[in-house]
Amino acid sequence: MNTLRIIFKHLVFYLIIFSFEISFSQDNPPKVLVVTAHPDDDAAFSGANYKIIHDLKGTVDLALITNGEGGYKYSTLAEDIYGLELTNEDTGRKYLPEIRKKELEAGGKIVGIRNYYYFDQKDHRYITSADIKEILDSNIWNLDFIRTKLKNIIETEKYDFVFVLTPSPGTHAHHSSAGILALQVINSLDSESRPVVLGGTVSNKNDSVKFIYKGFEGFPVTNVSDTIPFEFDRTQKFGYKDVLDYKIIVNWVIAEHKSQGTMQLLMNRGDIENYWYFDINPESGKKKTSDLFDKLKINYYVKKEYK
Numbered sequence: 001m002n003t004l005r006i007i008f009k010h011l012v013f014y015l016i017i018f019s020f021e022i023s024f025s026q027d028n029p030p031k032v033l034v035v036t037a038h039p040d041d042d043a044a045f046s047g048a049n050y051k052i053i054h055d056l057k058g059t060v061d062l063a064l065i066t067n068g069e070g071g072y073k074y075s076t077l078a079e080d081i082y083g084l085e086l087t088n089e090d091t092g093r094k095y096l097p098e099i100r101k102k103e104l105e106a107g108g109k110i111v112g113i114r115n116y117y118y119f120d121q122k123d124h125r126y127i128t129s130a131d132i133k134e135i136l137d138s139n140i141w142n143l144d145f146i147r148t149k150l151k152n153i154i155e156t157e158k159y160d161f162v163f164v165l166t167p168s169p170g171t172h173a174h175h176s177s178a179g180i181l182a183l184q185v186i187n188s189l190d191s192e193s194r195p196v197v198l199g200g201t202v203s204n205k206n207d208s209v210k211f212i213y214k215g216f217e218g219f220p221v222t223n224v225s226d227t228i229p230f231e232f233d234r235t236q237k238f239g240y241k242d243v244l245d246y247k248i249i250v251n252w253v254i255a256e257h258k259s260q261g262t263m264q265l266l267m268n269r270g271d272i273e274n275y276w277y278f279d280i281n282p283e284s285g286k287k288k289t290s291d292l293f294d295k296l297k298i299n300y301y302v303k304k305e306y307k
């Protein structure tokens, strides 16, 4: 009899939890994983991520592939801040992994990043994606480890969306490699644990030629047929008298990366975050994606009156 009572109690308990989960999922706050190569790459998504977290009450996690220690050459201005000769290769490579994680998390605190997955791969040197084989056909990165860990994270967390930088020949080979590895992993997943994966580029409102991303030749997982991306406008206004915008957030994130001199030069640049819909995504994911970007266009600021 006692055993029956215990089983019944457990059943009631699980039913309560189950119904709570259902009611929670009805609100459906978006759950996002950003997969990037270097500790400052996520700035490309900071406007949308901030609004997803703060206004839509969503979640954003970050998977970081390298330690970012290759970024020592332009660390001049950070040397006095950290009391280290970071522009010396040995010193930079020794201390930057820890410093850059702290800078990343300081920026992440502003945006509201929930969780960091560090893959601790070597940031060996700057090469463009024309030499991407140097990463994808070598053991500089532990590719099996990256694929397995990414797969586990995505299957466990069941993200709605994954953001990567668009892989392309002219960009850093680390950026393209991180994107391609994420796309390959997502392409191998069962449909029920498969997030929509979007490729990020940043553009300006007054760009005379509109860039159209089509993919990276030789890597079919990167193909994009849609010629119009989903957009997040960083210049959308909010706050008292509508004077604030999301470029402020991106600038704050950039400012945290004090060891990265050239990153600072990107301050206030980039009006639009473009999110390209990769062809490996199902057609059915487009509605969910356009719903997200429609919600990100709404001004959620509650107007205040002052005497």
Ligand SMILES: [Zn+2]
Pocket (backbone or CB within 6 Å): 037, 038, 040, 041, 172, 175
């Ligand atoms: Zn980078």
